[in-house]
Amino acid sequence: MTPNASVPSSPSQTGDAPPIVEVRGVSKVYHRGPVEISVLRGLDLSLPRGVFAAFMGPSGSGKTTLLNLVGGLDVPSAGAVSVAGEILAALRPRALAAWRAAHVGFIVQLYNLIPVLTAADNVELPLLLTHLNRKQRAEHVRTALEVVGLSDRAGHYPRQLSGGQEQRVAIARAIVTDPTIVVADEPTGDLDAESAAEVLTLLRRLNQEFGKTILMVTHDPHAAEVAGRVYRLDKGRLASER
Amino acid sequence: MSHLKLIRRNALRKPLRAILTFAAVCIAMFVFGLVFTFIDLLTAGAEELEKAPVIWVRHKISLMFPVPEKYEEQIQAIPGVATCAPMMWTEGAYKDPSIYFPQFGTDPNDVFDGFAGVTTDPGQLAEFQRDLTGCAAGKALADRCGWRVGDRIYLGRRLWPVDLDLTLRCIYTSTKTDDEGMLLYNIKALQEGFLKKTGHRYDTVGTYRVGVETLDQVPAVIEAIDGKFADHDFPTKSEPEAAFIRSFISMWGDVPGIARFVGTVIIIFLVLICGNSLAMVMRERVREVAVLKTLGFSSARILTVLVAEALLVSTLGGLCGLGASVWVAGSGLFDMFMPGASMRMETILLSAAAAVGIGLVAGVGPAWLAVRAPIVDGLRRVS
Numbered sequence: 001m002t003p004n005a006s007v008p009s010s011p012s013q014t015g016d017a018p019p020i021v022e023v024r025g026v027s028k029v030y031h032r033g034p035v036e037i038s039v040l041r042g043l044d045l046s047l048p049r050g051v052f053a054a055f056m057g058p059s060g061s062g063k064t065t066l067l068n069l070v071g072g073l074d075v076p077s078a079g080a081v082s083v084a085g086e087i088l089a090a091l092r093p094r095a096l097a098a099w100r101a102a103h104v105g106f107i108v109q110l111y112n113l114i115p116v117l118t119a120a121d122n123v124e125l126p127l128l129l130t131h132l133n134r135k136q137r138a139e140h141v142r143t144a145l146e147v148v149g150l151s152d153r154a155g156h157y158p159r160q161l162s163g164g165q166e167q168r169v170a171i172a173r174a175i176v177t178d179p180t181i182v183v184a185d186e187p188t189g190d191l192d193a194e195s196a197a198e199v200l201t202l203l204r205r206l207n208q209e210f211g212k213t214i215l216m217v218t219h220d221p222h223a224a225e226v227a228g229r230v231y232r233l234d235k236g237r238l239a240s241e242r
Numbered sequence: 243m244s245h246l247k248l249i250r251r252n253a254l255r256k257p258l259r260a261i262l263t264f265a266a267v268c269i270a271m272f273v274f275g276l277v278f279t280f281i282d283l284l285t286a287g288a289e290e291l292e293k294a295p296v297i298w299v300r301h302k303i304s305l306m307f308p309v310p311e312k313y314e315e316q317i318q319a320i321p322g323v324a325t326c327a328p329m330m331w332t333e334g335a336y337k338d339p340s341i342y343f344p345q346f347g348t349d350p351n352d353v354f355d356g357f358a359g360v361t362t363d364p365g366q367l368a369e370f371q372r373d374l375t376g377c378a379a380g381k382a383l384a385d386r387c388g389w390r391v392g393d394r395i396y397l398g399r400r401l402w403p404v405d406l407d408l409t410l411r412c413i414y415t416s417t418k419t420d421d422e423g424m425l426l427y428n429i430k431a432l433q434e435g436f437l438k439k440t441g442h443r444y445d446t447v448g449t450y451r452v453g454v455e456t457l458d459q460v461p462a463v464i465e466a467i468d469g470k471f472a473d474h475d476f477p478t479k480s481e482p483e484a485a486f487i488r489s490f491i492s493m494w495g496d497v498p499g500i501a502r503f504v505g506t507v508i509i510i511f512l513v514l515i516c517g518n519s520l521a522m523v524m525r526e527r528v529r530e531v532a533v534l535k536t537l538g539f540s541s542a543r544i545l546t547v548l549v550a551e552a553l554l555v556s557t558l559g560g561l562c563g564l565g566a567s568v569w570v571a572g573s574g575l576f577d578m579f580m581p582g583a584s585m586r587m588e589t590i591l592l593s594a595a596a597a598v599g600i601g602l603v604a605g606v607g608p609a610w611l612a613v614r615a616p617i618v619d620g621l622r623r624v625s
Contacts, residue, residue: 065618073536073617094540101538108621112533116251121243126537128245137243173537 020181020213021047021070026079027236028065039065041236042079047229052207052214054227061233063217064185070215071183072100084180101129105174107184112170113158119169120145120154126177144172148202164195171202175212182206184216188223200226245547253551256523260555263519267559268566270512271597275567277505278589281498295454296357298486299467302477308446309476316470317452322463325453327352328429334397334406343383345397347429348451350376355453359417366391366412375431376411380422384413395425404435452480509596516604520552524612531612532620541613548612552605553598560597564590
C-alpha cells in the first residue's frame, strides 16, 4: 500500500483566509568558512490560516531552511518572516523560544523523541513550559495521544514503538499545546509506505478536522498530494505553486 | 512528569557510565574526607596551643638525643617557670599489637598543669600521683581499649629493656582528640625498672614540658633556658608548644601540606574524569538538545537541566563517599594512624561543597557547548 493510495487529498483549502504566514523578500546565506552559500534568494510567500502546504524540490533548494525560518529556528539574512502577525526577527532568543513553545508544533524526521521518557512523557514535554498543573497536563496528553491513536502506548518507551508509532507520538507532542502552526520536515522520510500513510492520514485529519495550519517539507510526491497546496522550490526561489 | 524526572532519567540513561562516575566521585570523596580529617588532627587545637603558656625543651640537635634528668631542677629555678615535667617516649608493646598509642613517662605531679584543654577528676589525679605504677589515659584511648579505672595495663619491652605493669588510675578528657589518645605514667617506674634490669641508672629524658606562669613570659623563659645550657654537653632548644608540635610533625616533612596537595589533586582529577564523562554525554545529546529547543525550552532552562544531571551524580556520589569517610573516621578502624579521629563539621561541609563543586565545574562547560550549538545544526546530527 502506498501513501497516496490510502490517503485522499485535502478536499478544500482556504485560499481566502487572512495570511498566517508572511515571508517577504527573504534571503538566507550560510557561511562555511570563506565560502558563502546562498540558500534562499528573495523569497516571497503568503499562507492563509488553515492551509496544508507541502514544499518540494531537490536537495539544497531551501525547503528545510524556509521551514526553519517560519518555525523560528533560524533567522533570515535579509527580508522578514511574520507568523500570526509576529515579526520573528524582532524577538530576542528567550522570547523566540517562548514564542515557539506557544505557536509552533514541530515534527522532524525520526529519532526526535527523548529515549529515556515514555510516549506520554515525551508528549508532555512542551507542557512543562506552560502554567498547566499536573492533572491538566495529563488530560492534554491523554487527548493528544487519543488523536494520534496511541492511547494504549502511553507508557511505552520509544524503543518499544515502531517507526510509524514514534512519529505519531511526535505528532501528538507537536499538537499537545494547540499551536498556531505545525511544521513537519520530512515526516515520512524514514517510514515504510504503510506507516507513512498513517502519518499522512493523521496530518490531513489534523488539518481538516482540527483546522491546523500545516507546513510540510517532503521529497515524496505522494505525500505532497495529501496537501492542499504544493510549492516547488528550486535554487532558493519558488519555482511553481499548485 | 516534572523537570526532576527528566533530570533523573537523563542522569541514569547509561547506567554503567552513571555507576562508574558515581563510584569515582564516591571513592575520591571518601579519600578526600579522610585526608582532610588527617590534616585536622595534625593541626587541631593550634590556636589553643598558641595561647598556652607552655614550652617544650629538647636537645638542640634533634629529638633523637636526650637531655639530662638533672636539668629539671635547674629549669624549675628559672623565674617565670611554674612546672617542669619530663616527657619520655616509651613505645611499650601492648597485648593487642593492632592497637597503637603513644606512651610517655612523666611526672604525674606536674604533667597536667597548664595542659591546654585537658580536664581531670581530682580524686583520680591524686591516685595517679600517689601510685608509682599508676597511669593516666585519655578518654578516647580508654574507650577504644575498653579500659576502666583500676584496670591493669601491661606494656612489654620494646625500645627499653623494661616491662611496665601499670594500673589505670585516671581517665582524662581533652578538647584535642589526639591528646585523648595518649597514655601517661610515672617515669620513675621506667627508671627503677631500668636500674633493676641493667644495674645502671638511666638519668636522661627525651623532653621537658615546662609550664610558664604567664604567656608573655614565654619568650624570656625560652631565652633563659637555652642560654643556661648553651655551653653544656647537652645544649637545648626550647619552643612554645604550638611550634614544638609543628616541628615534631615536620620531622616527617610538610605532612599537612602534602595532604592538602593530595586532596587538591583528587579534586582536579575528579573534575577531569567527570568533565570527560559529561562531555561524552553532551556530544551524544546535541540532537536532543536541539529538539528541546524547537519545543520552546530556553537555553537557560536546558543548561539548568543538563548541569542538574551532573550535580545529581556528583552530589550523590560525593555524599555516599563522605558518609563512608565520616563512619570510618569515627569507627576506630584507622586509630592506629589517626587515634581519636572523627570528622569535623567544617570538613564535612568542605567535602560536601567539593562534591557539589565538582558537578558544577565538570558539568557547566560541556553543557554550555551543547546548548550554544545552533538548533538547525543540532537537528542535522544523527544519534
